[in-house]
Amino acid sequence: MIWLLLLIVIVVLLGGGMWGWPLLAGLLGASSVTDKASALESIAQLMRNYDITPAEVDAALRVPAAARPVAAKRSRGDVAKTLFIYLGAIFILAGVGTYIGTFWQSMGSAMRVFTTLGVGYILLIVLVSALHEDKYPRLILPLALASVFTMTGGWFVLIHEVYPHGDNWRAAALFVFGVMAVHQGALLGKYRLTVLAFTTLFFVYGFMQVGLDMLGVPFAYIAIVLGASLFLVATALEKMPQRLLAEPALLIGTIWLNSGLFDRIAVATSADWAGVITGVCVMSAAFGLHKAGRYPRLTGLGYFIGSIMAYSGLFDLVHNTSFELVYLALSAAMLYACVVLQSRALLFTTVIAMLGFIGYFTAKHFANSLGWPITLVLMGVAFLGVGTIAIKVRRQL
Template sequence: MMSLLVVIVIVILIGGGFWGWPLLAGALGISNITNKADALRHIRQLMNTYDITPAEVEIALSIPASEHSATHSRSKGDIAKILFALLGSIFIFAGISTYIGMFWDSMGSVMRVLITLGVGYVLLIILISALQEEKFPKFILPLTCAAVFMMTSGWFVLIHELYPQGDNWRTAVLAVFAVMGLQQGVLFGKYRRTALLFTSLFFAYGFLEVGLDLLGVPVAYISIVLGSSIFLVATALEKSPHRVLAEPALLIGACWLNSGLFDRIDLFTSTNWASLITGTCIMLTAYGMHKTDRYPRLIALGYFIGSIMAYVGLFDLLQNSAIELLYLAVTASTLYACVVLQSRALLLTTVIAMLSFIVYFSEKHFANSLGWPVTLVLIGIAFLGVGAIAIKLKKRM
């Protein structure tokens, strides 16, 4: 039965690739706006997420359309300059990459360090100049990514050239992440750019994970501690000018934390209980976000993934037991939660789980009996009934 559930989910995901991800997004309730009430609710969520006040909306609506078009027409004059700058940058990096790939084996140690770490620090100088001049804000992000990539690679190359026989990769990662984290933190402290904050957090958490691993802390506990701390960081980011990082931070924190919880619960109990408890925790996290009316994408994703894990774990626990029909009762009860929470993601997984259980139970108890044709008719009626209920529920959302 659970294999059938997994197959159906995979078909839906693959179907999204062929028929367009908007279909999947609509099924999950992410961007399916069909009436005025949905539009107002989506606007309210956006205002809560980005701390937009009604006064700011009023100011934006009061700007004449002519001013918007004038700004747009003025920005078109920079298209050629930006295009040629991007093309130039692409060709420069393509040339450097091709040169490194062609002559890497024939280079000496000094040349390898210069072509990686040296280029990285040249890009860093260009980045600092751009930050200082504040003339090219759109190039800050690609320059930051390129500089960080080249410098990180260069430090690893330098360590390998100095210690060619060394095999302790954790120590190398710890050293490189410490240097890069300190460097990016200093840059962020001076220029306060979101890209620099992201790289600082990336290297800081990478340093903490490798460092705790070197100290012998189990990976599950590392995930729980660092995942929880990312939640605190995301809460602080929500109240800062860098709130754009809050949503991905919450996603990473949820994945990290729940992976650690799953591992510990699986160790002390079983995989079934781990799936059920972790899935429930994910849904409770989504419910917490739902109560604050923020991050609709994370809410839909949390209900979707969490409910799948919970349904799979619950079925494995109840299968072939005296209370097997409790699974059907749970899925039927969850339909009420779909109405209260107005979650199409939860409705999707609940309907799939309910229908899959009906098929499983019918095959198990009626497949080899004379009443199987009648059972097929009853399954068809059940499909129509559940489908009708789902349509009614969707209209009420």
């Protein structure tokens, strides 16, 4: 078992550098465009994401501004029509929700099923009609979400009314997720909408999660298998019209995957080693994304979360041992990586780690010593001086 665990860790480490395994996403890694180089990098990233060629950019630049298509102004009648449609839908849903909340206890079983599952299928019929007519594109998203929500709740209500004394929630969830996956998959096969791809993936993975749990598979292995499979799905979505889902799918899949890895490593070794190893995996994945030029937000948050895990685990390992200064040496070495990678997220966590360790080390060994803070200040001045000299020398070369 331990050899299998080590093999998994090695594969993840290599995957981060070679294939760009993404780990987490967020706004922390999104560098703002402040100069020409940053603007060019952002433009290159957009061209890669949407398969735009330089020839297409050149053709777009050659089109005069007056000849470019201008969005037609909507008439007041269209605006009023859309407004009344939204208001009507809101009041209908509010009325149904108020009725259910007020008279739920006094309803019979058939009425409870109709006001939930029946309303859900009515919304589904309206959704299909809107998709077929293709006249109300702005209503598709709220209709799809409302129908999914009410149908899912309605199926649970139906099961509860049919089996009022049943307590096997896994079987009920497996049935509902399976039915909804078939529903949404059929709609996706017909209409190819992003929202339908999202709901289909949600119910398919919910079905697999519950099914594997009922088979007795440990949670960690479920997370590893489903996380890795969702990563592959996200990679495929990058080349499809539903590419908008690729980044959140990568986020969820890799969180799933690494939570399972953390659990298995912690069981085999300790939570401290699990934090260090998983953190290194996360940073390796972020480096792979950085080298590939994909998803800067995932890259930044990968560096951020990975470094936090690695620094926390490493401090717990060396705390109160003769290797405490190794922590300071490694965090100082990471500053070089921060400069090379130009990662603000990694620089932030590294600076916090160094300052935190210096504060801890000072309180432990030099609580009442005047020479230690003076030494720190002199060292800081020396490093600033060396850095200034190095910049001047580089400019002269």
